[in-house]
Amino acid sequence: MSVDGKVAIITGAGAGLGRQHALLFAQHGAKIVVNDLGGAVDGTGHSDAADLVVEEIRAAGGQAVANKASVADREGAKSIVETAVKEFGTVDIVVNNAGILRDKSFKKMTLDEWDLVINVHLNGTAYVTWHAWPIMYEKNYGRIIFTSSVSGILGSFGQSNYGAAKMGMVGLMNNLSREGASHNVHTNCLSPGAATRMTASVPGSSIDADNPEKENRPGLVSPAALYLASADAPNGRIIQAARGRFAADAVYSNTGVDLGADVTIDDFLANIDGILDMSDAQLKTNFWRD
Numbered sequence: 001m002s003v004d005g006k007v008a009i010i011t012g013a014g015a016g017l018g019r020q021h022a023l024l025f026a027q028h029g030a031k032i033v034v035n036d037l038g039g040a041v042d043g044t045g046h047s048d049a050a051d052l053v054v055e056e057i058r059a060a061g062g063q064a065v066a067n068k069a070s071v072a073d074r075e076g077a078k079s080i081v082e083t084a085v086k087e088f089g090t091v092d093i094v095v096n097n098a099g100i101l102r103d104k105s106f107k108k109m110t111l112d113e114w115d116l117v118i119n120v121h122l123n124g125t126a127y128v129t130w131h132a133w134p135i136m137y138e139k140n141y142g143r144i145i146f147t148s149s150v151s152g153i154l155g156s157f158g159q160s161n162y163g164a165a166k167m168g169m170v171g172l173m174n175n176l177s178r179e180g181a182s183h184n185v186h187t188n189c190l191s192p193g194a195a196t197r198m199t200a201s202v203p204g205s206s207i208d209a210d211n212p213e214k215e216n217r218p219g220l221v222s223p224a225a226l227y228l229a230s231a232d233a234p235n236g237r238i239i240q241a242a243r244g245r246f247a248a249d250a251v252y253s254n255t256g257v258d259l260g261a262d263v264t265i266d267d268f269l270a271n272i273d274g275i276l277d278m279s280d281a282q283l284k285t286n287f288w289r290d
Contacts, residue, residue, distance in 0.1 A: 224241040
């Protein structure tokens with residue numbers, strides 16, 4: 001689980017999950033780029049949240065530097081990686097954690113609200129990763145974490161924009177885990193659940209995310225992030241983490257029914273029960289070969 005001496009970029013690290021990741025990584029010897037625009041949950045505004053976390057890390061004897069660029073801006077994403085290289089010489093770990101919410105049912109959602117969430121979560125993740133990728137690829141080492149969500153993997157009412165972005169990260173992970181494998185660049189997804197500003201509107205949650213008495217505090221997620229950032233990290237896996245409980249998600253497929261090249265709609269309908277039957281489902285990595 002060692003990240004000692006590694007350079008880690010953690011986006012959205014000014015509060016909540018990102019802050020806890022940054023503190024834990026720093027405790028284990030990582031050099032941290034604390035990225036946070038410092039905006040509200042909906043993405044508006046700015047603050048010095050990143051500076052405060054940097055001060056906290058330095059006060060504990062760690063090494064950290066702030067970056068306040070937006071991951072959704074291509075030049076901003078580039079500057080995040082440039083900050084790591086300028087301050088610490090390289091980048092070994094990228095934890096894509098930054099995010100916003102614009103929750104509404106799909107019927108009531110505007111396309112602007114759709115674009116804003118997709119741009120921060122999915123595009124922002126891709127932008128930062130794209131700038132870090134060649135550095136990791138060239139030196140044959142990298143650990144990349146995408147912050148997915150049960151809202152995408154399983155679905156959630158009123159979060160179509162957020163869920164689409166979060167499931168998009170799983171698709172990106174599936175591809176990058178293959179592209180980076182030969183160069184020891186591992187890409188994984190973390191699917192967290194914790195009480196943060198972003199869950200404050202959920203009944204039973206709380207923005208008092210750092211209260212050690214709260215069962216669903218963000219710090220209970222961070223051990224999984226540390227594992228996925230370590231040299232022993234798997235590649236192409238999804239880990240759920242919430243309230244101290246950890247599990248894995250994966251894609252399963254049944255045997256299916258081979259109806260041949262002369263299949264008709266009547267053939268298809270006659271076999272629909274077998275096509276949809278998941279009783280013999282197995283883990284899949286490739287539909288055509290497995």
